[in-house]
Amino acid sequence: MKSSILRAGVALACALGLAACGGGSGDLLLQGTIYSGVTKAGLILTNNGGDDLVIPAGATSFQFSRAVSTDDEFNIEVKQYPSNVKTCTIINGKARANYYTIAQVSMSCEIKTHPLVIKINGLSTNGLVVVNGTDRKEVQPNLPTLAMNPVYEDGAYGVTILTQPTGQTCTVSNGSATMGSTDENNNNVVVNCV
Amino acid sequence: MKFSFARGALALMATLTLASCGGGKATFPINVSVTGVSYDGLVLTTNGQDLPIHYTGDPKTPATINAVFPNGIEYGEIYTVVPKTTTASDGKTVTVSYPQHQTCSPATGYPIGLPITGTAGQLSKIQINYVCSINAYPLTGKVTGLRGTGLTLANGSGVATVSVSPALGTDNQPTGADITGLTLFSVTFATTYGVTVLTQPTGQTCTISGGANGTGAGTMDQAAETAGGVSNFVISCVNNPT
Numbered sequence: 518m519k520s521s522i523l524r525a526g527v528a529l530a531c532a533l534g535l536a537a538c539g540g541g542s543g544d545l546l547l548q549g550t551i552y553s554g555v556t557k558a559g560l561i562l563t564n565n566g567g568d569d570l571v572i573p574a575g576a577t578s579f580q581f582s583r584a585v586s587t588d589d590e591f592n593i594e595v596k597q598y599p600s601n602v603k604t605c606t607i608i609n610g611k612a613r614a615n616y617y618t619i620a621q622v623s624m625s626c627e628i629k630t631h632p633l634v635i636k637i638n639g640l641s642t643n644g645l646v647v648v649n650g651t652d653r654k655e656v657q658p659n660l661p662t663l664a665m666n667p668v669y670e671d672g673a674y675g676v677t678i679l680t681q682p683t684g685q686t687c688t689v690s691n692g693s694a695t696m697g698s699t700d701e702n703n704n705n706v707v708v709n710c711v
Numbered sequence: 712m713k714f715s716f717a718r719g720a721l722a723l724m725a726t727l728t729l730a731s732c733g734g735g736k737a738t739f740p741i742n743v744s745v746t747g748v749s750y751d752g753l754v755l756t757t758n759g760q761d762l763p764i765h766y767t768g769d770p771k772t773p774a775t776i777n778a779v780f781p782n783g784i785e786y787g788e789i790y791t792v793v794p795k796t797t798t799a800s801d802g803k804t805v806t807v808s809y810p811q812h813q814t815c816s817p818a819t820g821y822p823i824g825l826p827i828t829g830t831a832g833q834l835s836k837i838q839i840n841y842v843c844s845i846n847a848y849p850l851t852g853k854v855t856g857l858r859g860t861g862l863t864l865a866n867g868s869g870v871a872t873v874s875v876s877p878a879l880g881t882d883n884q885p886t887g888a889d890i891t892g893l894t895l896f897s898v899t900f901a902t903t904y905g906v907t908v909l910t911q912p913t914g915q916t917c918t919i920s921g922g923a924n925g926t927g928a929g930t931m932d933q934a935a936e937t938a939g940g941v942s943n944f945v946i947s948c949v950n951n952p953t
Contacts, residue, residue, distance in 0.1 A: 633868075648905040648928055650867015651898075668868040675865035675907030679928045693865050693907035 543586025545619050549593065549610070551577050554626025556671065559599035565592050574599075579624075585614040593622060600698065601670040603627045630667035631696055633674055635706035637663050645682040647689075647708065649674050656708075658682070663708075668696040676706050685710045738783035739831040741790060744823075745815065746775045747843040753815060754795040754808035755841070758784055761795060766810065770901065773843075784831045791828040792839040812900040812936065815843040847897040848931055850904060852921055852944025854893060858885040859912030862948070864919075866896040866906050875946070877912070895944060898931040906944065917948040 547564060551572070560572040568583050585591055593610035605626040612618040633649065637660060645656040652666040668674045675693040687710040697703045743755060745764050749771075753764040760780050768774055784790055794815060795808040809815055817827045818840035827839050854862070857877040864873045873895050877885035898904045905928035908917050921944035923929025935941050 648867065648903045650865075650870065650905060651902040652867055653903045666868075672868050673863075673865040673872050673909050674868045675905060675909060677905035677907050677926065677928045679903060679905065679924060679930070693909045695909070696868075 543584050543589060543614070545585045545587065545589075545614050545616065546580055547583075547585050547591055547593070547614065547619050547622070548578060548580040549607075549622035549624055551579060552623060552625040554602060554605065554628050555599065556628065557599040557601050559597060560595070560602070560605070560626070561597040563594050563596045565590065566594070569596060585619070587615050589614045591619075598626075601628055603629045628672075629670040629698075631670060631698075631700050631703055633665040633668045633676075633696070633704060633706075634662050635665060635676060635704065635708060637661060637708045637710070639710040640682060640685065640687065640708070641710070642682045642684050644680060645678070645685075645687055645708075645710070646680040647676060648679045649676050653679065656682075670696055670698055672696050674704070674706075676708075678708070682710065687711075737786045737832070739786070739788075739837050740783040741780040741792065741837045741839065742777070743779065743792065743839045743841070744775060744777045745841045745843060746818070746823075747773045747815075748776050748810055748813075749773045749843070749845055750810040750812055752808060752810045753813075753841075753843065755780075755792050755839075756795040757790045757792040758788065764810070770812075770845075784837075786832040788831045789828070790831065790837065793827065794841075810843055812846050813843045814846055815841045818842045845899050845901070846936070847899045848936060848940035849897050850895045850906065850922070850944055851940060851942045852893055852895065852946070853889050853891040854917070854946040854948065855889050856887050856948040857890060857912060857915070857917070857946075858887045858948070858950070859915040861910055862912040862915075862917060862946075863909045864895060864906055864946070865909040866898070866904050870896060872909055893944075898941075900931050900936055903930050904928060904941075908946075912948060915948045915950055917946050920945050920947070 555572060555576050556574060558574045562570045562579060564581050568581055570579060570581050572579055591614050593607055595605050605624055607624045609621040637656060640656060640658050642658055647654050647656055649665050654663060654665060656663055673695055676689055677692055678687055678689060681687060687708050690707050691705040741757060743762060748764060748766045751766050755762045760782060762778055762780050764776050764778060766774055766776060797806045818824050823840045825838055825840055854875050860876060862875045878888040878890055880886045895906060906919055911917060919927035921927060922941060
């Protein structure tokens with residue numbers, strides 16, 4: 518008789534203990550800092566494969582709506598990337614929850630880049646220097662195209678002439694626009710030299 | 712006689728023992744680490760000592776330079792390691808011995824953000840960390856004739872574009888008045904710039920003049936640095952033909 522009471526008591530204690538642990542209704546707010554790269558809507562994070570969290574464009578931090586309990590495992594992963602993001606790196610995104618670990622999560626995303634290859638017409642002499650901001654390229658004559666440094670998707674570019682070639686004058690048309698989402702035929706920049 | 716010999720030996724021993732104990736006061740070397748050094752010219756100073764940080768390598772590959780002040784300081788001495796300042800003979804002009812074209816400040820953040828001032832012996836090792844960055848100077852100028860909305864300017868890729876709105880009169884209508892004193896972009900020393908119109912304002916076309924080459928492009932060179940930037944930008948906007 519006595520032992521059966523004990524047994525029931527243990528079972529009850531176990532049940533209570535399990536309820537306290539497993540429910541995911543803890544008091545630790547799982548959050549993180551976003552350092553860079555979230556310039557567009559579309560990013561969705563998950564914790565342990567669920568609890569989807571939609572991150573808006575320009576966000577610098579995130580916080581899951583469901584709190585976690587001490588010693589719960591959390592594992593933050595990316596479910597969906599914004600269309601202009603190559604990859605996101607989550608640091609300290611997987612751990613057992615406590616006051617320390619939930620405050621150590623951070624993320625940075627790398628935005629896609631695309632080649633900026635521009636057309637050159639009629640250049641027959643040396644000396645032409647083309648810039649896209651800090652990107653400076655000396656152009657050899659008689660080449661149909663010039664590869665500038667890659668440009669971030671949705672980022673601006675502004676190609677202009679720094680130095681004219683010897684004996685010729687070049688003009689840039691459609692030199693400034695916003696980079697699209699493709700690697701080829703993604704710009705209409707033409708440098709015409711006469 | 713025997714006694715006096717023993718006494719003499721004792722006295723000698725005592726002297727030797729004292730010398731070995733007291734003579735060498737603990738000294739602390741002042742270690743310095745400077746990151747991001749692209750040019751020569753930095754001189755750090757503390758406790759009446761100067762420590763030049765020399766760099767003659769390629770400015771495009773900044774270096775981390777570790778050095779130690781020539782003399783250590785004794786336990787309890789206070790140190791404050793700062794770039795050396797020199798006051799000119801007029802008593803006003805103060806020159807700081809930074810690297811050319813650079814500015815340096817104490818490192819911040821874990822684990823390199825250590826205090827630049829302290830007392831020798833407070834920490835087991837004196838370590839001073841500085842970080843240098845290359846100076847940037849502004850492109851400034853004005854916009855004329857702007858009446859439409861939507862003008863944005865770019866300086867290549869990777870820097871935020873600049874939007875310019877027209878000047879409005881008391882009736883909230885665009886006046887087309889000059890917008891002066893515009894700071895367009897900040898350009899790092901020895902890099903190129905090329906300002907272009909990314910989007911034209913509604914109903915207007917704007918063209919850019921100024922910069923070193925007259926058409927909005929140039930290099931932030933020594934002359935531009937001496938002038939404190941490039942201030943001759945004029946963005947002229949005219950109405951499109953109807």
